[in-house]
Amino acid sequence: MSLLVIEGLDLSIHGTPILKGVSLSVSAGQIVGVIGESGSGKSMTAFAAMQLLPYGAECSGRIDLGGREVLTLSEATLCQMRGRDVGMVFQEPMTALNPIKTIGDQVAETILIHERVSRAEAMKRAAEALRRAELPQEKFPLSRYPHELSGGQRQRVVIAMAIALRPKLLIADEPTTALDVTTQAQILTLLKKLVQEEGMGLLLISHDLAVVADMADEIVIMRQGEVVENGPAQWLLRNMQHPYSKALLAASTHQPDRAAEELDDVLLDVCDVVREYTIHRKGIWGGTDTFRAVKGVSFQLRKGESLGLVGESGCGKSTLTRAILGLEDVQGGEIHAFGQPVGRDFPSALRSGIQVVFQDPYSSFNPRWKVTRLVAEPFHLMAQRPDDWRDRVAQVLEDVGIGADAMDRYIHEFSGGQRQRIAIARALILRPEIVILDEAVSALDVSIRAQILDLLAALQQDYGLSYLFISHDLSVVRSITDRVLVMKSGEIVEQGQTDQVFDDPQHEYTKQLIAAAPVLPADVA
Numbered sequence: 047m048s049l050l051v052i053e054g055l056d057l058s059i060h061g062t063p064i065l066k067g068v069s070l071s072v073s074a075g076q077i078v079g080v081i082g083e084s085g086s087g088k089s090m091t092a093f094a095a096m097q098l099l100p101y102g103a104e105c106s107g108r109i110d111l112g113g114r115e116v117l118t119l120s121e122a123t124l125c126q127m128r129g130r131d132v133g134m135v136f137q138e139p140m141t142a143l144n145p146i147k148t149i150g151d152q153v154a155e156t157i158l159i160h161e162r163v164s165r166a167e168a169m170k171r172a173a174e175a176l177r178r179a180e181l182p183q184e185k186f187p188l189s190r191y192p193h194e195l196s197g198g199q200r201q202r203v204v205i206a207m208a209i210a211l212r213p214k215l216l217i218a219d220e221p222t223t224a225l226d227v228t229t230q231a232q233i234l235t236l237l238k239k240l241v242q243e244e245g246m247g248l249l250l251i252s253h254d255l256a257v258v259a260d261m262a263d264e265i266v267i268m269r270q271g272e273v274v275e276n277g278p279a280q281w282l283l284r285n286m287q288h289p290y291s292k293a294l295l296a297a298s299t300h301q302p303d304r305a306a307e308e309l310d311d312v313l314l315d316v317c318d319v320v321r322e323y324t325i326h327r328k329g330i331w332g333g334t335d336t337f338r339a340v341k342g343v344s345f346q347l348r349k350g351e352s353l354g355l356v357g358e359s360g361c362g363k364s365t366l367t368r369a370i371l372g373l374e375d376v377q378g379g380e381i382h383a384f385g386q387p388v389g390r391d392f393p394s395a396l397r398s399g400i401q402v403v404f405q406d407p408y409s410s411f412n413p414r415w416k417v418t419r420l421v422a423e424p425f426h427l428m429a430q431r432p433d434d435w436r437d438r439v440a441q442v443l444e445d446v447g448i449g450a451d452a453m454d455r456y457i458h459e460f461s462g463g464q465r466q467r468i469a470i471a472r473a474l475i476l477r478p479e480i481v482i483l484d485e486a487v488s489a490l491d492v493s494i495r496a497q498i499l500d501l502l503a504a505l506q507q508d509y510g511l512s513y514l515f516i517s518h519d520l521s522v523v524r525s526i527t528d529r530v531l532v533m534k535s536g537e538i539v540e541q542g543q544t545d546q547v548f549d550d551p552q553h554e555y556t557k558q559l560i561a562a563a564p565v566l567p568a569d570v571a
Contacts, residue, residue, distance in 0.1 A: 055068040055106075057103060063271065067107075076247050097124050133213040153175050157171050197229065201221060316343060321365050324337075340369070364484065403470055407465040418454065425476070436453075461494075515527055529541065
């Protein structure tokens, strides 16, 4: 039985074509994966199915949801349908949840809106939905707030909200993009379990072909608002015909051509570093506790080397990064960069030698500034801005493949991949020797990710850079690093040459990380 049938769907917004003749279907107990780059129309197809479209949107074609023609339904009927007949899991749980309401209230709200039940009954059913999402009340009380949960736990709350009324169809829009590999595996296993136990249909939207290959029964590949290829998952992976499909597959397994030469010069020396935080216990007489986030970490980064740092969320990666950048003091051990101790007195001339590229470039830029000022911002570290600073900005933009003509545009005018190139340009403007890449490609499509990895490899050779590459994406770390450090609960539990660690892991935690990472079947890759 088909739960969702979309035939010949056209969508335009203020006259601009967005979707062109899209057709797909989802049956009970079936998982359909929709693959494509950002802007391919994946999410807009899902929003069209629920009629959650912006002002100025016009649809034509056919959308049948549970035997009803969606495009002819009134808004009141659509409101009854959303949440009850079809649930949706959004990409970023923190923006989908209300920070000032408890998780119990938020799950119960869905029930109270659609059914005439008492608050006590709604809370009881909310607890059951959270239990089905593997958040049992004895461990995760209904009184908790979203900020008290990890990223994976917040995603489970969003799933609980979506399944509270036991809908027949579930739409999951990039549900695991920002999660580490083990949490991602848990969320995907949960979604698969719900499909099997509840008999619901799942429309899984993702840019990660490996994730969909392991989950989906059917795959739909979209490009620029059109379906370019579709079919049974295992058959399609081995019989792709469209050039775009083949390009996505090649990008998923892309290995950048790296020719960087590692030298003996030690640029960064981290020795027995300890970072502690003071935690105030609840209550007037609660007192304080000490939480040790980083526990005696030691490693070296040499000139021309790429060093990977992997681990789950909360393992201490970001805390260690802030200490290396001199943004936080350490309570034990020492950090030396270029032979000088890192700290509040670290010279500005040396500080410019370490730059960072963040995960989300848009949030790290001032949207009111033009690209010229954004890229030139690090010049404030210098005693005097050089006279040729505009020429330097133009040159570094050319080096990262954006072009000098972008200097007078605003950051919102660029795609995600272009923004990340501009972020890299800003990091390179002072000609640093060390670049810290903090989840720099985690949110990018596979094809854009491949382009950025190629760019990083080329820049490393041209600029003589050393990289500290922090990521939860093990495939990325394996493709671009020489050595890798595996971090768990504030400690380095394993380290060594990248191929050696991945091919012959020694620590049980490393084995778990590698096992949890989604991979394409061997006869496909």
